Amino acid sequence: METDWVAGRRAQMMEETRARLIQAARQAFATKGFAASSMDDLTAAAGLTRGALYHNFGDKKGLLQAVVDRIDAEMAARLAVVGERAESPWQGLLDEYRAYIEMAVEPEIQRIVLLDGPAVLGDPSTWPSQNACLAETTRRIRALVAEGAIPPVDPEAAARLLNGASLHAALWVAASDAPEATLAKALDAFRRLAEGLAIG
């Protein structure tokens, strides 16, 4: 009979394999993009072959999905920490979005989650991960409405629009040749938009 100990060890091996593939994929997708990344190269870099990949993730898109889910979860965690530190819920929201924009400038996040992800996997809301990052900001806006800090608004709608605005701000900053100045302009404009929620 298979002991729990042995079974657990086997499962741990598989998780190790998956983790290594995901890590290699992050590296490849971030630097070369999804389309230009070869599965052979990618798996070889992880010390495996395409067999392991198709066994664990089904196909190339499945691997991208796994990578996206992982990064998205990391982003949501980072956002929650930032939002919690703020002195007021409203300031927490602004801080979260500032952090979001700054994260979205990171090449890995921008390339994988914001460009290739939607293009290959479709609208983020249809992702299995349900876009934890979006859920986090939606939750925060919902709380603001519930406690009367801002006038009623559909939380998901507001979160989606603000996320979209942040994402484009990040693309703009990343492509700019004066990132600092561009970021400042983007953040200023963003604040103006967000305050429309607080006032209107």
Added chain:
Amino acid sequence: METDWVAGRRAQMMEETRARLIQAARQAFATKGFAASSMDDLTAAAGLTRGALYHNFGDKKGLLQAVVDRIDAEMAARLAVVGERAESPWQGLLDEYRAYIEMAVEPEIQRIVLLDGPAVLGDPSTWPSQNACLAETTRRIRALVAEGAIPPVDPEAAARLLNGASLHAALWVAASDAPEATLAKALDAFRRLAEGLAIG
């Protein structure tokens, strides 16, 4: 010697060829996406071969660029008409963005310009077409600031953020199973954000 008449006729033939390829590409890219569209199928549908394609557009990305430029120009023209019809400049801006969101729901525009375009060609601001659509909204915001209708803000920053918000609103609406209701919620939230520009 080549007469002007003959030269003009030759140029017209090439434009005809380019137009047919672009049209076939629009159809293919819109329905199957850029990556899944075969150049052989695409050119055959236009009654040509890949030879014509590489001669006129360089490579597959070049064709996408041409398609994107064309659609972008059409969008900008449609937006300008909508904005001009409004009774006030501010209302013109709101009308333009309403039109933008509704356009962005159209599968062809969403798939080609908003998803595959940025993923394959990079940030829209780096496109040769200079994103006529974005330029149009930037121009309008600049005018609003100039005439004192809204407090000073960097026009490009504001336009980019609003475009991003609109785009994500459109993705949301398109993926929704109750598009009408979703569109209403999106438009309401968008109006709140935009008013942040007017007030803040």
Added chain:
DNA sequence: CAAATTACATACGCGGCGTATGTCGATGGA
């Protein structure tokens, strides 16, 4: 009239994806 150029079509090679098949260790019943 020969040489060069244009605007395509045809032919070829290479890489990459997905799948079918093989392998090896672990498991589990007789």
Added chain:
DNA sequence: TCCATCGACATACGCCGCGTATGTAATTTG
């Protein structure tokens, strides 16, 4: 203890699609 099974990968194969090199017919130029 032995063999049949199964899971987790590796290997092998075929097909498709892109880019490029080459061919070709019409036209222009010297």
